[in-house]
Amino acid sequence: MDEDLTDPQLLQMFEIMYKIRQFELTAYDLLGQNMIPGTLHTYAGEEAVATGVCLNLTDEDYVSSTHRGHGHCIAKGADINKMMAELFGKKTGYCKGKGGSMHITDFKVGMLGANGIVGAGIPIAVGAGLTCKLKYPGRVSVAFFGDGASNQGTFHESINLAAAWNLPVIFVCENNLYAMGTDIRKVTANPNIADRAIGYGIKGIIADGMDVLDVYKKAKEAIEHARNGGGPTLLECKTYRIKGHSRYDPALYRPKEEVEEWMKRDCITNFKEKILIGEKHIDQNVIHEIEQKIIRQIEQAVNFAKESPFPENSSALEDVYAEDLK
Amino acid sequence: MREIKYVEALNEALKEEMERDPDVILLGEDIGKEWQGAFKVTKGLEEIFGPERVRNTPISENSFVGCGVGAAMTGLKPVVEIMFGDLILLAMDQIINQAAKMRYMSGGQASVPIVIRTPFGSGGSYASHHSQSLEALFTHIPGLIVVQPSTPYDAKGLLKTAIRSIDPVMFFEHKFIYKKSGPVPEDEYLIPFGEADIKIEGSDLTIIATSMMVWHSIKVAKELKNEGISVEVVDPRTLVPLDKKTISDSVKKTGRALIVHEAVSRGGFSGEITKMIIDEAFDYLDAPIKTLGGLPTPIPFTPNLEKFVVPDPKRIKKAVIELVP
Ligand SMILES: Cc1ncc(C[n+]2csc(CCOP(=O)(O)OP(=O)(O)O)c2C)c(N)n1
Numbered sequence: 033m034d035e036d037l038t039d040p041q042l043l044q045m046f047e048i049m050y051k052i053r054q055f056e057l058t059a060y061d062l063l064g065q066n067m068i069p070g071t072l073h074t075y076a077g078e079e080a081v082a083t084g085v086c087l088n089l090t091d092e093d094y095v096s097s098t099h100r101g102h103g104h105c106i107a108k109g110a111d112i113n114k115m116m117a118e119l120f121g122k123k124t125g126y127c128k129g130k131g132g133s134m135h136i137t138d139f140k141v142g143m144l145g146a147n148g149i150v151g152a153g154i155p156i157a158v159g160a161g162l163t164c165k166l167k168y169p170g171r172v173s174v175a176f177f178g179d180g181a182s183n184q185g186t187f188h189e190s191i192n193l194a195a196a197w198n199l200p201v202i203f204v205c206e207n208n209l210y211a212m213g214t215d216i217r218k219v220t221a222n223p224n225i226a227d228r229a230i231g232y233g234i235k236g237i238i239a240d241g242m243d244v245l246d247v248y249k250k251a252k253e254a255i256e257h258a259r260n261g262g263g264p265t266l267l268e269c270k271t272y273r274i275k276g277h278s279r280y281d282p283a284l285y286r287p288k289e290e291v292e293e294w295m296k297r298d299c300i301t302n303f304k305e306k307i308l309i310g311e312k313h314i315d316q317n318v319i320h321e322i323e324q325k326i327i328r329q330i331e332q333a334v335n336f337a338k339e340s341p342f343p344e345n346s347s348a349l350e351d352v353y354a355e356d357l358k
Numbered sequence: 359m360r361e362i363k364y365v366e367a368l369n370e371a372l373k374e375e376m377e378r379d380p381d382v383i384l385l386g387e388d389i390g391k392e393w394q395g396a397f398k399v400t401k402g403l404e405e406i407f408g409p410e411r412v413r414n415t416p417i418s419e420n421s422f423v424g425c426g427v428g429a430a431m432t433g434l435k436p437v438v439e440i441m442f443g444d445l446i447l448l449a450m451d452q453i454i455n456q457a458a459k460m461r462y463m464s465g466g467q468a469s470v471p472i473v474i475r476t477p478f479g480s481g482g483s484y485a486s487h488h489s490q491s492l493e494a495l496f497t498h499i500p501g502l503i504v505v506q507p508s509t510p511y512d513a514k515g516l517l518k519t520a521i522r523s524i525d526p527v528m529f530f531e532h533k534f535i536y537k538k539s540g541p542v543p544e545d546e547y548l549i550p551f552g553e554a555d556i557k558i559e560g561s562d563l564t565i566i567a568t569s570m571m572v573w574h575s576i577k578v579a580k581e582l583k584n585e586g587i588s589v590e591v592v593d594p595r596t597l598v599p600l601d602k603k604t605i606s607d608s609v610k611k612t613g614r615a616l617i618v619h620e621a622v623s624r625g626g627f628s629g630e631i632t633k634m635i636i637d638e639a640f641d642y643l644d645a646p647i648k649t650l651g652g653l654p655t656p657i658p659f660t661p662n663l664e665k666f667v668v669p670d671p672k673r674i675k676k677a678v679i680e681l682v683p
């Protein structure tokens with residue numbers, strides 16, 4: 033493994049992944065209890081991707097996200113109280129209850145927004161990349177998107193543009209093999225999305241999305257390349273979701289053996305057992321304390337959300353324009 | 359008569375038309391056996407007709423609608439499902455610049471017998487990207503037929519007509535009507551475009567309502583009957599072509615018109631119906647025409663705000679009472 037990483041850095045990776053996992057499992061539960069309205073898409077299982085990528089970013093760097101965006105928010109440093117309150121539709125949430133799960137945004141940490149439209153975040157990241165290039169050299173922009181999104185025209189058009197203009201954009205495809213019930217192998221002849229990079233004249237890299245160290249290392253290379261003016265990279269992370277796509281999806285379209293195979297590769301359990309304990313001999317109590325701290329933080333977030341008020345009806349008419357149109 | 363759900367009525371229409379005409383094919387995201395359509399409209403159809411005719415597409419709205427346009431121009435009869443009405447916006451070029459104008463631009467050579475069906479409307483906290491009512495955009499475009507059935511009966515009869523139409527049809531299904539039931543005959547029937555339906559007869563005021571607002575208006579009409587106000591509810595069913603006669607005859611009879619839709623009021627189709635009533639029945643009006651639609655905002659996520667921005671039975675009732683002395 034990467035010798036550069038110190039124990040505190042490795043523990044930080046663990047903490048972020050664990051936080052995403054607990055947040056997601058808790059939110060999923062609350063959805064089932066109808067405490068959270070609408071639907072949501074959990075990132076559980078895919079934590080290594082957002083964590084490995086975002087640990088290479090600062091608050092000044094941008095990310096655009098997807099309908100499955102909670103992991104990107106947390107990895108980018110968003111406040112879980114405000115996230116949870118938004119899932120509940122409360123006034124204290126990131127979007128004052130108007131956005132919900134699919135629209136969480138935090139400009140303070142460069143999170144340009146989850147997105148309800150598959151593929152719509154990709155060009156937005158390219159625009160942020162243009163801002164980086166013209167105004168803030170050294171900053172970068174990351175587009176997260178799924179395997180399904182890679183078949184949108186925006187994928188092609190955005191990568192082509194970023195490559196032609198040599199923009200500091202990293203295109204991170206989270207290939208979890210499915211788009212709702214559609215197996216990527218049935219709608220795309222080449223299952224390696226990264227192979228497409230060559231057509232755009234940029235580098236395509238495949239990372240093991242269940243291994244945070246592999247994602248971290250490959251993202252680091254791509255991000256440094258972009259920071260130094262080298263232009264975009266297409267980074268495909270092979271990953272898998274634990275739950276169904278959204279509310280009410282038992283995910284029966286995934287063969288049992290396939291699910292079992294991927295669950296054995298769980299990014300958190302393996303990292304904890306093989307790397308933290310097995311290789312680094314980190315005291316289990318230290319890990320346990322981190323876990324307990326996160327569990328308490330999530331509980332607090334849920335309480336914060338529960339105790340917060342719903343927005344007043346009159347607020348429905350606010351934020352449509354910058355100022356009231358008379 | 360038997361009662362079936364709106365979603366079942368649509369499913370039957372697809373099934374019957376696919377049995378009748380081997381050129382009818384389905385295109386769309388997750389419409390195959392694994393998911394059966396996001397709202398289950400295509401349930402069981404891949405099992406019957408196979409993956410050649412029930413084609414699960416990649417997430418590429420502009421391209422699979424375009425594929426449907428090309429297929430329609432060359433002899434197939436595609437019915438394309440757009441998973442949510444909001445996602446139609448990704449296919450606007452193919453719908454508006456291609457499908458709608460193809461006949462005209464080709465000097466009458468091309469026909470584009472395509473149906474684009476989509477669930478629309480608010481009510482489930484799906485937020486701003488999954489809840490809009492966009493039908494008015496399409497009524498503005500010459501070359502498109504725009505259908506918005508409110509009941510299982512209308513849904514089945516109109517979808518069958520849409521599939522047989524030789525011009526492109528935009529077919530809007532309200533997500534929160536899918537599970538509502540109503541009478542649907544076992545025997546085959548078709549409903550022609552351009553025929554409004556009087557859902558409830560009355561004499562004091564006409565509500566012209568579409569889709570979910572038809573259900574709300576019927577509820578209000580029943581309540582007001584007990585309070586001595588007789589409301590007629592007219593459902594245009596198709597916005598293009600619009601049944602001017604049934605609507606204006608009703609207004610001539612009652613002398614009062616309230617037009618209700620879920621879509622944002624500003625720029626909504628109620629403006630067009632108002633204009634039509636002024637043209638056809640102005641002299642018969644005993645009160646100004648009133649319109650009721652969504653507030654000028656995107657659809658918010660949280661349940662109380664979401665309810666607040668679209669018309670509900672309470673607001674419809676209030677509007678009627680204001681018009682009837
Ligand atoms: C333009 C568009 N088409 C369809 C949908 C409905 N939809 C939501 S998520 C999804 C699947 C996305 O799959 P993928 O990009 O692989 O992301 P994943 O859910 O696997 O993370 C679909 C079809 C949508 N929201 N936007």
Ligand SMILES: [Mg+2]
Pocket residue numbers: 178179180206207208209210211212
């Ligand atoms: Mg996917």
